Amino acid sequence: MPELPEVEVVRTGLDSLIRNQRIREVQLHRPALRYPLPDGMAERLQGRTVEAVERRGKYLLFRLDADVLLAWHLGMTGQFHVLPAASPAGRHEHVVIVFDEGLTLRYRDARRFGYAGLFDARDWQQHPWFAGLGPEPLGGDFDGAYLLGRCRSRAAPVKQVLMDASVVVGVGNIYACEALFRAGIDPFRPARRLKAAQAASLAAAVRAVLTEAIAAGGSTISDFVRADGRPGYFRHAFRVYQRQGQPCVRCGAAVCRRMQAGRSTFYCRGCQH
DNA sequence: AAATGAACCTGTTTGC
């Protein structure tokens, strides 16, 4: 489901809803999501207090007291909801965290591609999930010069390099398509053939599209909802994603769709080179 | 080394 904007919108909602809440009990309705849930997860979380909810790439990071860090990836269909304890259980609700003051945090994930891990807050970044991650696209380390450098040795299509989390985190299929359209770059162009000006404009387009999507509350296709249950509205701002056959907003020609490395790529043949 | 395809799952949409 979620790319960086959706995870960031969830993070903001959760941080305001459960910060300072103390965990009374954890109910595990399944032993595993994509991977087995951490050993002793319920016991290790019991009694901890949420100090903040942060994000690294597409991972949500629950910072708890006693140097405990709970990291959670939403996969394709993962959702967090904050509800009163009395609310009925939803379908595919795999984990329920009950807080002292009558709120619950519930993880729901139809496809179970999501996963969670428990870490020592002092060295979590050494773990393989995080050690190889590239820079945050909205941070100071991501710009045209950096992107050009990472593209130089890559024969793969530029879209695949953009979606490589070791190059830059958080950019999935939707925002890769949208950023490449905004930058006027052909998704199939070998990354090593990018010019400096194109890399600069692509980096700027990535930042712009992610920033706008966060402001719109993310993109709801079918599953994504914020922690309070509201949808995101950025889907209405798509220029190419899921617009195959419809007129390009820039030149009017029909938007194309082609499979690329197993994913749909949406682009305008006339505007992207 | 790096690219492709399959795998992990279920739900929804599309096509015959």
Next chain:
DNA sequence: TGCAAACAGGTTCATT
């Protein structure tokens, strides 16, 4: 209407 195939926001693994 019914049924099967295609497809879906992500990541990792095995195979070229």
